Amino acid sequence: MTRQRGTGGVKAKKRLAEPTAKPRAAARAPANRKATIRDVSRLAHVSRMTVSRYFSNPDLVLPATRERVAQAVSRLSYVPDRAAGSLTTRRSGFIALILPTLTNSNFAAVAKGLTEILRSLNYQLLIGYSSYSISEEERQIELMLARRPEAIIVTGEQHSRRGTTLLMGAGVPVVELADLPSRPIDRAVGFSNRDVGRVAAAHLISLGHKNIGAIAAGRTDDMVDFRGDARLESFEEALKTAGLRTDLVLRYGEPPVSYAHGAAGLAVLLEREPKLEAVFAISDIAAVGLMMECRRRRIEIPRDLAVMGFGDFDIAAEMEPPLTTVGVNFDELGRQTGTLVVDLISAGTSAEARVTNVGVSLIRRGST
Amino acid sequence: MTRQRGTGGVKAKKRLAEPTAKPRAAARAPANRKATIRDVSRLAHVSRMTVSRYFSNPDLVLPATRERVAQAVSRLSYVPDRAAGSLTTRRSGFIALILPTLTNSNFAAVAKGLTEILRSLNYQLLIGYSSYSISEEERQIELMLARRPEAIIVTGEQHSRRGTTLLMGAGVPVVELADLPSRPIDRAVGFSNRDVGRVAAAHLISLGHKNIGAIAAGRTDDMVDFRGDARLESFEEALKTAGLRTDLVLRYGEPPVSYAHGAAGLAVLLEREPKLEAVFAISDIAAVGLMMECRRRRIEIPRDLAVMGFGDFDIAAEMEPPLTTVGVNFDELGRQTGTLVVDLISAGTSAEARVTNVGVSLIRRGST
DNA sequence: GTGAAAGCGCTAACAT
DNA sequence: ATGTTAGCGCTTTCAC
Numbered sequence: 001m002t003r004q005r006g007t008g009g010v011k012a013k014k015r016l017a018e019p020t021a022k023p024r025a026a027a028r029a030p031a032n033r034k035a036t037i038r039d040v041s042r043l044a045h046v047s048r049m050t051v052s053r054y055f056s057n058p059d060l061v062l063p064a065t066r067e068r069v070a071q072a073v074s075r076l077s078y079v080p081d082r083a084a085g086s087l088t089t090r091r092s093g094f095i096a097l098i099l100p101t102l103t104n105s106n107f108a109a110v111a112k113g114l115t116e117i118l119r120s121l122n123y124q125l126l127i128g129y130s131s132y133s134i135s136e137e138e139r140q141i142e143l144m145l146a147r148r149p150e151a152i153i154v155t156g157e158q159h160s161r162r163g164t165t166l167l168m169g170a171g172v173p174v175v176e177l178a179d180l181p182s183r184p185i186d187r188a189v190g191f192s193n194r195d196v197g198r199v200a201a202a203h204l205i206s207l208g209h210k211n212i213g214a215i216a217a218g219r220t221d222d223m224v225d226f227r228g229d230a231r232l233e234s235f236e237e238a239l240k241t242a243g244l245r246t247d248l249v250l251r252y253g254e255p256p257v258s259y260a261h262g263a264a265g266l267a268v269l270l271e272r273e274p275k276l277e278a279v280f281a282i283s284d285i286a287a288v289g290l291m292m293e294c295r296r297r298r299i300e301i302p303r304d305l306a307v308m309g310f311g312d313f314d315i316a317a318e319m320e321p322p323l324t325t326v327g328v329n330f331d332e333l334g335r336q337t338g339t340l341v342v343d344l345i346s347a348g349t350s351a352e353a354r355v356t357n358v359g360v361s362l363i364r365r366g367s368t
Numbered sequence: 369m370t371r372q373r374g375t376g377g378v379k380a381k382k383r384l385a386e387p388t389a390k391p392r393a394a395a396r397a398p399a400n401r402k403a404t405i406r407d408v409s410r411l412a413h414v415s416r417m418t419v420s421r422y423f424s425n426p427d428l429v430l431p432a433t434r435e436r437v438a439q440a441v442s443r444l445s446y447v448p449d450r451a452a453g454s455l456t457t458r459r460s461g462f463i464a465l466i467l468p469t470l471t472n473s474n475f476a477a478v479a480k481g482l483t484e485i486l487r488s489l490n491y492q493l494l495i496g497y498s499s500y501s502i503s504e505e506e507r508q509i510e511l512m513l514a515r516r517p518e519a520i521i522v523t524g525e526q527h528s529r530r531g532t533t534l535l536m537g538a539g540v541p542v543v544e545l546a547d548l549p550s551r552p553i554d555r556a557v558g559f560s561n562r563d564v565g566r567v568a569a570a571h572l573i574s575l576g577h578k579n580i581g582a583i584a585a586g587r588t589d590d591m592v593d594f595r596g597d598a599r600l601e602s603f604e605e606a607l608k609t610a611g612l613r614t615d616l617v618l619r620y621g622e623p624p625v626s627y628a629h630g631a632a633g634l635a636v637l638l639e640r641e642p643k644l645e646a647v648f649a650i651s652d653i654a655a656v657g658l659m660m661e662c663r664r665r666r667i668e669i670p671r672d673l674a675v676m677g678f679g680d681f682d683i684a685a686e687m688e689p690p691l692t693t694v695g696v697n698f699d700e701l702g703r704q705t706g707t708l709v710v711d712l713i714s715a716g717t718s719a720e721a722r723v724t725n726v727g728v729s730l731i732r733r734g735s736t
Numbered sequence: 737g738t739g740a741a742a743g744c745g746c747t748a749a750c751a752t
Numbered sequence: 753a754t755g756t757t758a759g760c761g762c763t764t765t766c767a768c
Binding site for chain 4 (some may be wrong): 048084
C-alpha cells in the first residue's frame with residue numbers, strides 16, 4: 001500500500017479516463033499534491049500516529065521527536081486535513097450560521113459577536129445567506145447539514161416545511177435568532193419584533209402625532225422579511241388601538257429595505273397626506289433615506305416631520321439630527337448565542353431558557 | 369462512541385468490506401446518530417453505490433430503484449456527508465474567501481458577486497475575516513487550508529511571511545483581491561488604490577483648492593489597512609507634486625475608518641487650518657461622518673468645503689448633497705473573481721491576465 | 737513514548 | 753443497471 005514517490009502502485013488504467021471533461025485533482029498543480037500526514041511521517045521518520053499526536057497533544061511526544069516532526073511539517077508546509085480528521089473524531093469544528101443578508105451591519109455584528117466566542121474554542125463559522133428567500137434558506141440548510149456542523153444557527157422562526165424538518169432532524173443544537181418563537185425548534189436567542197413596533201408607535205403617539213406613516217418592504221411568494229413585517233404589523237395594530245388612521249402604513253418593493261425605499265416612501269406618503277406628522281421605518285436604512293429626502297424637500301426634522309427607525313445602525317447616531325430608533329444589542333445577541341451554542345455542544349445542555357430575550361430599547365434622539 | 373464489533377481481537381484474514389456476516393445496527397438511523405449512506409442502502413435494499421448514484425447521477429438508476437432510494441432518503445432525512453465524499457473525489461466544494469471585515473458593504477458586495485457565480489456550480493463560500501489584523505489573516509489562511517478549498521481568495525497583496533508561504537504552497541488557485549500586486553502569488557483581480565488617491569487629488573486640485581486635507585486610519589504593529597494607506601499615500605504624493613501643502617493629511621485611530629473618524633477628523637483639520645477648502649477621506653464612511661459634522665457646524669458643502677470619499681457606498685448617492693467619490697464596481701469584481709476561479713479550477717487555466725484591473729472611476733456629485 | 741491495525745462515510749474504477 | 757473492491761487522510765484503540 002505504499003505509494004510514495006512517483007505514482008508507483010497506482011493502476012495504470014487510470015490513463016483511460018482522461019476525457020478532459022471533469023476537472024481532476026492534478027489538473028492544476030501537478031507537482032504540488034498537498035502533503036499528507038504520511039509524507040510528514042516519512043520525512044520525520046516516525047509513524048503517522050506520532051505526527052497526529054504532535055498536533056493534538058504535543059506533550060505526549062518526546063521533545064527530540066517533536067522537533068523532527070516540526071521540521072518536516074514546516075518543510076512540507078503541512079496543514080492537517082480537518083475533513084479527514086473529523087470523519088473519525090466526529091467533530092467537524094463547524095458552526096453553521098444562516099443569515100438573510102451580509103449587507104446588513106446588524107447581522108454582520110451578530111457574526112462578529114459569535115466569532116468572538118467561538119474563535120478561542122477553535123470553531124469555524126460556516127456562514128451562508130438566504131437573501132430573504134425562503135427556498136434559498138432551505139437550500140442553505142441542506143448545504144450546511146452536508147458539512148455536519150456541530151450546531152446550526154438560523155435567522156427567525158419561519159422556515160420552509162422541509163427546512164424545519166431538516167433542522168429538527170439535524171441531531172445538533174439549533175438556535176433561531178432575532179425572534180422569539182412561540183414554538184422554537186430547539187433554542188432561540190432574540191427579541192420581540194412586535195415589541196419594536198409597539199415601542200415605536202407608543203413613542204410617536206405620546207408625542208401627540210396623529211397622521212402617522214410607516215415604511216416597510218413588501219413580500220413576494222418567496223421573499224419575505226418576516227421580522228420586518230412583524231414590526232410593521234404591530235406598529236399598525238398599535239395605531240389602530242389608539243384610534244388612529246392606518247392608511248399611511250406602506251409596504252412596497254422587495255426586502256431588504258434600502259435608502260431608496262425611504263426616499264420614495266416619503267414621496268408616496270406626502271402625496272397621500274400632505275399633513276404627515278411622523279414616520280416609522282422598519283429599518284434605520286430606510287429612515288436615513290427618508291431623512292435625506294426631507295432635506296431635499298426642505299422639510300425640517302423634527303419640526304415638520306418626526307422620523308424614527310429600527311436597528312440603531314452606526315449611521316443613526318451620526319445623522320443630523322441624530323435618528324431616534326429602537327435598538328437591539330446585536331453584538332451581545334451574537335455573543336450570547338455563541339455561549340449558548342458552546343454550552344449546548346460541550347455539556348449537551350445549558351442553564352439558559354429555551355427562548356432568551358435580549359430585549360429592545362427606545363433610543364430617543366433628535367429626529368422625534 | 370461505542371465501537372462496533374467486527375474488529376474483534378483475533379486478526380481475521382481478509383475481511384470483506386461489504387455486507388459483513390456480523391450484523392450491525394438496525395436499518396433505521398439510531399436516534400442519536402446521523403443517518404449514513406449505509407442506513408439508506410439497507411432501507412432501500414440496494415448497495416451503497418446505488419444510493420451514491422442516486423445523488424450524483426440519478427439517470428443511471430432505474431426509476432423503480434430510484435423511487436425506493438428516494439423513500440429511504442426522505443424517511444431518514446438523509447443528507448450525504450460532503451466531507452466524507454470529498455476525501456475520495458478530492459473536491460471539497462469549498463472556495464475560501466478571506467476579507468478584512470464583513471461590516472463593509474463593499475466587501476459584502478464582493479461576497480455577493482462571488483456567490484452569484486459559484487452558487488449554480490454548487491460551490492460553497494467559506495468566508496473568514498481578519499479584522500485588518502495580519503496575524504489573524506494568517507490564522508484564517510491556515511484554517512481555510514485545513515478545509516482543502518478548491519481555490520482561495522484573499523484581500524490585498526500584503527500578507528504575513530508565513531501566510532504567503534502557505535498560500536504559495538496551497539496547490540490551488542489563489543486570487544488576491546482589491547489590489548494590483550506587482551508580484552502576485554498567483555492571480556489578482558482588483559484596482560489600483562494608488563490611482564484612487566491620484567484621481568481624488570487631481571479632482572480636488574482641478575477645482576482650484578489649495579488647503580486640502582485628507583483622513584485615514586493609523587496603523588499598529590498588527591493592524592493595517594494597506595489599501596487605504598495606499599490611497600492616502602498617493603493622494604499625499606500628488607499634493608506634493610502639485611506643490612501643495614501636505615500637513616493636512618491625517619492618520620489616526622485603528623482601521624477601519626468610521627463615521628466618527630470623519631467627524632473628529634474635521635475638528636482636527638479645522639483647528640490646524642481654519643481655511644480648509646477640501647477634504648478627501650479614504651472611505652465614504654468617514655466622508656459621510658465628516659459631512660454630518662459639517663452640518664452641525666453649519667459649514668455648507670460644497671460652498672465652504674469640498675468633500676470626497678472612496679467606495680461609492682450606497683449612502684454616497686443618497687447624501688444631501690450627494691457625495692463625490694471614487695467608485696469601484698465591487699459586485700463586478702466579485703463576479704469576475706468567481707468566473708476566474710471557476711475557469712482555473714475546471715480548466716486549470718484561464719484567458720485572464722494574471723492581474724486583472726477592474727478600474728476606478730471618479731463619480732462626480734454635489735459635494736465638490 | 738511510539739506504532740500497527742481498523743475504520744470513519746463516501747466514491748472511482750472495475751466487474752457483472 | 754447494480755454491485756464489489758479498495759482506498760481517500762485521518763484518529764481511535766490497544767499493544768509494545
